[in-house]
Amino acid sequence: MSVQNLLFLSSYHYRYIIIIILLISFFFIFDWTSISKSSHRFIIPSIRNNLLIRNLSISKKSVQKQYPFINRTININNSRVVRLAVVSAIYSDDYVEGIEVLGYSLRRINIQADLILFYISNRLNQVTLDRCRKVGWFLYAVRRIEPPRFAIIYQRFHDQYTKLHIWSMMGYDRVLYLDADTLVIRDVNELLYGTIFEDDRDELLGVVEDVWQGQLGPNFNAGVLLIRPNVTIFNDMLIKMHNMAAYGSYWAEQGFLNWYFKGSTGRLPLIYNFNNVLAIYHRDIYKRLRNRMKIIHYTYYKPFHIKKLNQLSDPSLIELWNMWNRMHDDMLNQSLIS
Secondary structure (H helix, E strand, O other): OOHHHHHHHHHHHHHHHHHHHHHHHHHHHHHHHHHHHHOHHHOOOOOOOOHHHHHHOOOHHHHHHHOOOOOOEEEOOOOOEEEEEEEEEEOOHHHHHHHHHHHHHHHHOOOOOEEEEEEOOOOOOHHHHHHHHHOOOEEEEOOOOOOOOOOOOOHHHOOHHHHHHHHHOOOOOEEEEEOOOEEEOOOOHHHHHOOOOOOOOOOOEEEEEEEEOOEEEEEEEEEEEEEOOOHHHHHHHHHHOOOHHHHOOOOHHHHHHHHHHOOOEEEOOHHHOEEOOHHHHOHHHHHHHOOOOOEEEOOOOOHHHOOOHHHOOOHHHHHHHHHHHHHHHHHHHOOOOO
């Protein structure tokens, strides 16, 4: 073969290599531009090589296969069809009674949504999983979202960043998240098909003021969250949750969410996350709302860990415990739990 022919063949192959490189560069630039435009303030194009982010971040196409939920649909007044879910999470066998009673309380009000229960594989025994399933939960194993590496977090909050998975549930239009220590005592279907998202802002949350050391607000409590899933937000959270200098880490995901959403949250009335410490620090509020509250949040004590009333001294706390215990007994009488 002549030198001239060899050079011609070489240049011929180089042409294809150059074309391939140009095409790859074009798609990379196009993809980066699209992400930048669609995610506005939620994306910081950095730390993409972080192992946690690579393992947990997802795409809109893959998420529908990742969440094979029932996708129940209902029609609402404006003729939109929405897919609704109520989500809770269990990370310890010690919380099984709480999850059982919460699930029963939701079925009792005929909740118009799928009941999805997050759990971490190899954490729970089979008896616990069977009991949760029997009361109506659809069990879904999720990967634990580790807290920031150098975070100083109360032990009981170490798994709580895992709840951020709710933002990745693109099979649903609206999700109501409830902690395992909550109890639904009146109809809350209006939260799921109401108008809190009427302005179509993806970042908008439905939340309730928190109570800490007697102070009501300005932060919100993360035990009840009404959200619209958004994969862009979810992936961005996996990055920004490590920015502990901005929000601190003592309150884990609650501190992070208060910082992340700042003032862009829709505040719900106290009746949708009635913190039982209100019965101690704000008796006037308790007396005014005790016959109207819809979701009780047992932050001061866990009712499923209280076996005798003499463990409680305050009459209002006893009354709230009795509400949970009556729901528990009703559940047993319905033979939902063996």
